[in-house]
Amino acid sequence: MLELDAIHTFYGRSHILQGVSLEVRRGEMVTLLGRNGVGKTTTLRSIMGLTPAREGRVRFDGRDITRAKTHRIARAGLAYVPSGRRIFSALTVRQNLLLCVRGAVGGNSAWTVERVYRMFPKLAELDSRKAGLLSGGEQQMLKLGRALVANPRLLLLDELTEGLAPTIVGDLADWLGLLKAEGFSMLMCEQNALFALELADRGYIMEKGQIRFSGAAAELRGSAQIRQYLGV
Numbered sequence: 001m002l003e004l005d006a007i008h009t010f011y012g013r014s015h016i017l018q019g020v021s022l023e024v025r026r027g028e029m030v031t032l033l034g035r036n037g038v039g040k041t042t043t044l045r046s047i048m049g050l051t052p053a054r055e056g057r058v059r060f061d062g063r064d065i066t067r068a069k070t071h072r073i074a075r076a077g078l079a080y081v082p083s084g085r086r087i088f089s090a091l092t093v094r095q096n097l098l099l100c101v102r103g104a105v106g107g108n109s110a111w112t113v114e115r116v117y118r119m120f121p122k123l124a125e126l127d128s129r130k131a132g133l134l135s136g137g138e139q140q141m142l143k144l145g146r147a148l149v150a151n152p153r154l155l156l157l158d159e160l161t162e163g164l165a166p167t168i169v170g171d172l173a174d175w176l177g178l179l180k181a182e183g184f185s186m187l188m189c190e191q192n193a194l195f196a197l198e199l200a201d202r203g204y205i206m207e208k209g210q211i212r213f214s215g216a217a218a219e220l221r222g223s224a225q226i227r228q229y230l231g232v
């Protein structure tokens with residue numbers, strides 16, 4: 001479904017991604033792990049065309065999107081949930097969701113605001129609250145909801161658990177589990193390696209702009225070498 005073939009990405013002269021190859025198959029949940037500053041966010045930005053790769057190829061459903069414009073990549077069915085507080089604070093939860101609604105492509109039954117609320121009743125309870133008043137965990141849930149109503153086929157999630165209390169991380173894990181059961185494909189970058197490896201099918205571990213290890217999540221979780229490398 002998504003395929004990165006030896007991509008090289010730069011910020012100015014800084015050579016950040018140095019031949020990154022990875023793959024997400026349909027219905028798969030894949031995690032990209034690694035310490036601070038290794039290039040995880042840059043990988044997602046390269047996929048979305050925000051910092052396009054200078055060399056190598058990014059393909060989505062067989063189509064070359066390496067140098068496509070971000071809005072076209074989004075329209076092709078990719079949704080990027082960046083880290084940090086990217087919501088409209090002065091608008092309500094519902095208004096934030098409505099801004100992102102886009103019809104489903106193909107024969108998929110569309111995710112509407114009401115469908116998101118049915119699946120995630122906690123968000124429904126916040127319907128008319130100003131987004132700026134939400135807790136950190138509630139904001140993450142809103143960001144996920146906004147990605148859903150855009151009806152993507154692949155979700156790119158950056159540090160969803162950042163700064164959240166353990167109970168909230170548990171809620172997010174439940175949410176992602178539900179989405180996976182719905183057949184969503186996902187690529188998620190995480191500092192919280194154990195959280196990610198519990199949920200994911202497969203994982204990649206980056207170091208200095210390159211993939212160092214990859215494998216089934218269970219295998220990575222079970223490896224003493226990997227656990228030591230990730231510091232978990």
Ligand SMILES: Nc1ncnc2c1ncn2[C@@H]1O[C@H](COP(=O)(O)OP(=O)(O)OP(=O)(O)O)[C@@H](O)[C@H]1O
Nearest residue numbers: 011014016034035036037038039040041042043191
């Ligand atoms: N806009 C930018 N201009 C120049 N360098 C940048 C820019 N954004 C990131 N970098 C550098 O690129 C490298 C990779 O950053 P990136 O954000 O991809 O790392 P990351 O793996 O997502 O880290 P973290 O876990 O802290 O989010 C870092 O050395 C960072 O300092």
Ligand SMILES: [Mg+2]
Nearest residue numbers: 040041042158
């Ligand atoms: Mg990052």
